[in-house]
Amino acid sequence: MGENIDVVFLGVNDAGMRVYDWLCERSGVFVHSLLTTKEQLKMIEDIQPDFVISCGYPHIVPKKILDIPDEGCLNLHPAYLPYNRGANPNVWSIVEGTPAGVTLHWMDSGIDTGDIIARRTVETGFTDTGRDLHERLEEAQVKLFQEIWPDVVSGNVPEIKQSEEKGTYHRTEEFEEICQLDPDETVCIKNFLDRLRALTFPPYDNAEIEIEGETYYVEVDITK
Incomplete structure (x- = not known):
């Protein structure tokens, strides 16, 4: 050098x-x-x-x-x-x-x-x-x-x-997949909360769910 x-x-x-x-x-x-x-x-x-x-x-x-x-x-x-x-x-x-x-x-x-x-x-x-x-x-x-x-x-x-x-x-496509919440999915509560808190990134809307044709965005706030 x-x-x-x-x-x-x-x-x-x-x-x-x-x-x-x-x-x-x-x-x-x-x-x-x-x-x-x-x-x-x-x-x-x-x-x-x-x-x-x-x-x-x-x-x-x-x-x-x-x-x-x-x-x-x-x-x-x-x-x-x-x-x-x-x-x-x-x-x-x-x-x-x-x-x-x-x-x-x-x-x-x-x-x-x-x-x-x-x-x-x-x-x-x-x-x-x-x-x-x-x-x-x-x-x-x-x-x-x-x-x-x-x-x-x-x-x-x-x-x-x-x-x-x-x-x-992991690929970006995998992130996009876990952002889509299935209203009929059976989940383990701890794993589901982990998924929601991982996707909580304000001001961005990541986790989303469609109910009766309407799209809703989901975040989680866990305190102790």
């Missing part, structure tokens, strides 16, 4: 913007661009950065782009990998009872399957909604990156292979 560490950043969400702003303030780091669309990825070929860093970027990065940075491509994912690869990790941690957390990992051609650099669990409770956990995961992502970045720069980070036997993966 030269005097400055050259970085291209990929991201669109709040955690990504906070990490981007933090990197821009680091001495010895030059962040060339903040890319948000798939079409912009060709800029990486021209810049030839040391690192590509992703947080909240919704597109798959092709292998020819991943191979460009000399030091590699990093992704911050709001899940405790290998659990909850893919979309809506905050929802599935609640629905399926899998560990909630955040992970910094090297990017490969799969979806959230690269070697793990560092990960942290995030506490959850029965009163949590999807929004509550989402906000907690965002905060944890920023803190994890700030903590681990010096080790990344020095090359002093582990590369932990992800287990192929353990772990889960």
Whole structure:
């Protein structure tokens, strides 16, 4: 690397913007661009950065782009990998009872399957909604990156292979499916409440049910 560490950043969400702003303030780091669309990825070929860093970027990065940075491509994912690869990790941690957390990992051609650099669990409770956990995961992502970045720069980070036997993966379509509540479904109360609180994310209307031709939206507020 030269005097400055050259970085291209990929991201669109709040955690990504906070990490981007933090990197821009680091001495010895030059962040060339903040890319948000798939079409912009060709800029990486021209810049030839040391690192590509992703947080909240919704597109798959092709292998020819991943191979460009000399030091590699990093992704911050709001899940405790290998659990909850893919979309809506905050929802599935609640629905399926899998560990909630955040992970910094090297990017490969799969979806959230690269070697793990560092990960942290995030506490959850029965009163949590999807929004509550989402906000907690965002905060944890920023803190994890700030903590681990010096080790990344020095090359002093582990590369932990992800287990192929353990772990889960979810698509956006699966989230859309659980948003549709069937009025005739027989449910376990605890599991159903988990589903409703996972889908509670004001101001968005997620869980919906149709009764006599009318659509109603459902949220839950659990207190103790």
